[in-house]
Amino acid sequence: MNIAIENLFPLIAILCIAIFLIVRNLLTGKVVYYPSIRYFKGSKTRQGNIPGMIKEILKFIFFIIFLVSLLIYFLKPNILSKQNEYAIIIIDKTPYIEINNVLIERITDSLMSQGKYNNFLVKEICSSKNELLKKQRIIEQIFEARDQYSGELFLISDREYNNNCFSLIKTKSNFPEIMITDIKNIITVYSKIDTIINFELFLHNAQVFKKYVELNKGINSITVSYEGFFNKIIAHYDTLIIPEKIQLQSIMVNDKTNNNFIRKILKVLGYKHSKNGEITISYEDDIKKGIVISQYGDTYVKKGDRSFLSVNNNIPIDLEFSHLKFKKITINKGNPVIMSSFGECIISNDDNRFYINIPADTGLSNLFLLPETVILFDILISDYNEHIYENSLLAYRSDIINNNDYSYSAEYEHPSRNIEHIFLYIACIAFILFTLISIL
Amino acid sequence: MYNIEEILKISDMYLRSKLLLRGYLAGIHRVPYKGISAEFSQYREYVQGDDFSRLDFKVFLRTEKFFIKESENEINADIYLFLDISGSMSYNIKPEYSKTLFFLMAYIAFHQLDNCGYGFFSNKMHFFKKPTRKRTLLTKLIIDLNKIKFKGKTDIKNSIHYKADKIKKNSIIILISDCADDRKNISLTLKSLKVRGCDVILFHVNDFLEKDENVLKNTRLKDIETDNIVSSDNLNSRLSDFNAFTESIKKDALDGGYDYIHLFTNEQPNIALEKFFKRRKQ
Structure with a gap:
C-alpha cells in the first residue's frame, strides 16, 4: 500500500506534540490544581497561556472546528479551488484552425512537463452554431468566470482578442x-x-x-x-493554385448577399455580377434558382463593435466589413449533397436551389479567401450550367469540408478538485490546538 | 468524636450543626458596647461632655470627685456573616467545610437571639441579607447555601469594603475565607471595618491538602482562579512559603486589631469554635 508522505504529516505532528508533552511533564512535574499560588512567591510564576474565559471560548471553537472539519473530511468534498491544479485549454475552433488530437497532446504534454498542473481540461468554443462574434464575448465570460476554474486558462486561437485575458495565448492555425x-x-x-x-x-x-x-x-x-x-x-509558404477546369463563365450571377466574402469569390471565379443574373446567391429562401447560404437568424452585432487594426496602415478593418451581419444557422432544406461526419448537412439541393450551411466565421482570420471555398462555389454555380466537374472532384471537396469538422462542439465535464485532505489537516490542527489549550 | 469528613457527608445542615455544637452552646460573646446596664464594668473620671445622669454620686460624696460608672451591656448584637465563594474555595472539601462553619456561626447567633445577616462574595458581593431574627432565617440560609457556586476570583476589597455603608456600626463581622487575595487589600478592608467600631473575626480556612506532600512536592501548581502556573519546587520551600503567607495574614490581623483564626479542613469546626470563644474571652 502506497501512502503519500504528506498524508502522514498530521499523524507525525500529533506524535511530536504527544512526545513533547510527555517529556515536558516528566522533566517539569505534573500540573496540579491549587486554590491559590499567592502563597508561593519564592517560586517563579508563569502567566497562564490564555485567560480562563478566552481559553474556554477557544477550546469550544477549536472543538467545533475539529468536529466540522472531520465531518467534511468524511463527506469527501469536491470543491473548486483557485490553485492551478488544471491546465484548462480553451480552443477557439474555427474552420481554419486545425486542432487535432496530436496537437492537443503536444500542447498538454508541454504543459504537464512543467510540473505545475496535475491534470488538464480541454474545452472547445464552437462558432458554427452560435453567433460568430459572440466568441469574443464567450472568451470574456470565461475570463470573468475564471475563478470557477480550478486551474490556469490557455487559449488556442488563430486570432487576437481585444483583451489578453489569458495567461498564455497560443495562436495556432493550419494556415501558414x-x-x-x-x-x-x-x-x-x-x-x-x-x-x-x-x-x-x-x-x-x-x-x-x-x-x-x-x-x-x-x-x-x-x-x-x-x-x-x-x-x-x-x-x-503559401501557394494558391486554382484548377484549370474552372471556367471563367459568362453566367450572370445576382449576388443578393452584398457580402464582400461572396463578392471576392465571384471575382476570383470571373463570374459577372448582374442584378438580372439567372443564378442568384442569397441568404434568403425567396430565389428561384441559385445558392442559398446558411439561413441565419437575428443580427447579433455589427463588426464595428470590435476593433481590429491593420498593422500596415492603421485603418480599422471594421470599415471594410462593417456592413456584415452575422446570423445563426436554422433549418436545412432539400436533399443532402454533402454531410459532415456528424450527420450535419453541409450542402443540400432542392430543385434549383443549393443550400449551403458553411458557417462563414467572420472573425478576422476567417475572412480569407480559401481556394476550397472558391472551387466549391464554382462547382455549385457550374452545376446549373453543364455539370462540368467530375464526381470525383466533388467527392474530394466534400472530404475537405468533412475533415474540417467545424460544426462539432465538444463539451468536457469540468472536473472538480478533491480537497478532503485539507479538512483532515484542519481537523488535526484544531484537535492539536484544543488539546494544547486543555493541557496547558 | 466524629470524623469531620463523615460529618460533612451528612446532607442535613441542622443535624451537622447539632453534632458539632454538642456542649458548645454555652459560649457567649460580648459586644464592645459600653453603657447603662446592671453588670458593672469600671469607673472612670468625668470628662466634659459626659452624660450627668451617669455620674456616681455615692462616689462623689465619698471622694468629692466626679466619676462615671460604666457597665458592660449584654444586648442583642447585629452579626454579619460573610462567606468567600470564589473559585479557590472550591478546592477539595473546603466548600462543605466552610458552609458548615458558616451555618454553625449563624446557628449560634440565632440561638443567642442575635440579629444575623449574611452575604456571599467572590470578586463582588453576590448576595447580601440584612440582619434579622426571623424564625425562617436558618431555613433560608440552608436554601441559599445550597444554591451557591464557588467560582470567580477573590476580591475582598471590592466585595466588602465598598459595601461597608450597609453594615451597621458596632456590629460583629465574621468573615470565612481562604484569603486568596492581596493581603494588603484584606488588611485594609478589615481595618476599615474595625475603624467603624465593628468587631471583626477572620476565619482563614485552608484545606488540609494544601499542605500535603503529594500536592506540593515537585509539582507545577495551577491556580484555580487565574490558571497561572507556578513552576515546580521542593516541599520545604513550598511549606516555608505557605507558612510565611499565613503568618503575614496573622500579623496583619494583630496590627489591625481584628481577630484571626486559622483552620484546616481536617480540624473539626467545633474546635474552631473553641478557638473562637477562647479568643473572645481574652
Whole structure:
C-alpha cells in the first residue's frame, strides 16, 4: 500500500506534540490544581497561556472546528479551488484552425512537463452554431468566470482578442504564416510576422512575376501590373493554385448577399455580377434558382463593435466589413449533397436551389479567401450550367469540408478538485490546538 | 468524636450543626458596647461632655470627685456573616467545610437571639441579607447555601469594603475565607471595618491538602482562579512559603486589631469554635 508522505504529516505532528508533552511533564512535574499560588512567591510564576474565559471560548471553537472539519473530511468534498491544479485549454475552433488530437497532446504534454498542473481540461468554443462574434464575448465570460476554474486558462486561437485575458495565448492555425487572401489585380497577403518573402505569380501556368516583397505583420497589399486570372500564386509558404477546369463563365450571377466574402469569390471565379443574373446567391429562401447560404437568424452585432487594426496602415478593418451581419444557422432544406461526419448537412439541393450551411466565421482570420471555398462555389454555380466537374472532384471537396469538422462542439465535464485532505489537516490542527489549550 | 469528613457527608445542615455544637452552646460573646446596664464594668473620671445622669454620686460624696460608672451591656448584637465563594474555595472539601462553619456561626447567633445577616462574595458581593431574627432565617440560609457556586476570583476589597455603608456600626463581622487575595487589600478592608467600631473575626480556612506532600512536592501548581502556573519546587520551600503567607495574614490581623483564626479542613469546626470563644474571652 502506497501512502503519500504528506498524508502522514498530521499523524507525525500529533506524535511530536504527544512526545513533547510527555517529556515536558516528566522533566517539569505534573500540573496540579491549587486554590491559590499567592502563597508561593519564592517560586517563579508563569502567566497562564490564555485567560480562563478566552481559553474556554477557544477550546469550544477549536472543538467545533475539529468536529466540522472531520465531518467534511468524511463527506469527501469536491470543491473548486483557485490553485492551478488544471491546465484548462480553451480552443477557439474555427474552420481554419486545425486542432487535432496530436496537437492537443503536444500542447498538454508541454504543459504537464512543467510540473505545475496535475491534470488538464480541454474545452472547445464552437462558432458554427452560435453567433460568430459572440466568441469574443464567450472568451470574456470565461475570463470573468475564471475563478470557477480550478486551474490556469490557455487559449488556442488563430486570432487576437481585444483583451489578453489569458495567461498564455497560443495562436495556432493550419494556415501558414503567410496567406494569400485576395488574388485579383491587387493581391492581398496576410502575414503573421514581419518578414520578406519570395513572391511569384503565374498566369496560365507561366511565371510572370517574381520579386522579394517585404511584408509587415497584418494585411499587405501587393499591386501587380498584370491583368487576367492568376491560376497560381506562390507567396513563400503559401501557394494558391486554382484548377484549370474552372471556367471563367459568362453566367450572370445576382449576388443578393452584398457580402464582400461572396463578392471576392465571384471575382476570383470571373463570374459577372448582374442584378438580372439567372443564378442568384442569397441568404434568403425567396430565389428561384441559385445558392442559398446558411439561413441565419437575428443580427447579433455589427463588426464595428470590435476593433481590429491593420498593422500596415492603421485603418480599422471594421470599415471594410462593417456592413456584415452575422446570423445563426436554422433549418436545412432539400436533399443532402454533402454531410459532415456528424450527420450535419453541409450542402443540400432542392430543385434549383443549393443550400449551403458553411458557417462563414467572420472573425478576422476567417475572412480569407480559401481556394476550397472558391472551387466549391464554382462547382455549385457550374452545376446549373453543364455539370462540368467530375464526381470525383466533388467527392474530394466534400472530404475537405468533412475533415474540417467545424460544426462539432465538444463539451468536457469540468472536473472538480478533491480537497478532503485539507479538512483532515484542519481537523488535526484544531484537535492539536484544543488539546494544547486543555493541557496547558 | 466524629470524623469531620463523615460529618460533612451528612446532607442535613441542622443535624451537622447539632453534632458539632454538642456542649458548645454555652459560649457567649460580648459586644464592645459600653453603657447603662446592671453588670458593672469600671469607673472612670468625668470628662466634659459626659452624660450627668451617669455620674456616681455615692462616689462623689465619698471622694468629692466626679466619676462615671460604666457597665458592660449584654444586648442583642447585629452579626454579619460573610462567606468567600470564589473559585479557590472550591478546592477539595473546603466548600462543605466552610458552609458548615458558616451555618454553625449563624446557628449560634440565632440561638443567642442575635440579629444575623449574611452575604456571599467572590470578586463582588453576590448576595447580601440584612440582619434579622426571623424564625425562617436558618431555613433560608440552608436554601441559599445550597444554591451557591464557588467560582470567580477573590476580591475582598471590592466585595466588602465598598459595601461597608450597609453594615451597621458596632456590629460583629465574621468573615470565612481562604484569603486568596492581596493581603494588603484584606488588611485594609478589615481595618476599615474595625475603624467603624465593628468587631471583626477572620476565619482563614485552608484545606488540609494544601499542605500535603503529594500536592506540593515537585509539582507545577495551577491556580484555580487565574490558571497561572507556578513552576515546580521542593516541599520545604513550598511549606516555608505557605507558612510565611499565613503568618503575614496573622500579623496583619494583630496590627489591625481584628481577630484571626486559622483552620484546616481536617480540624473539626467545633474546635474552631473553641478557638473562637477562647479568643473572645481574652
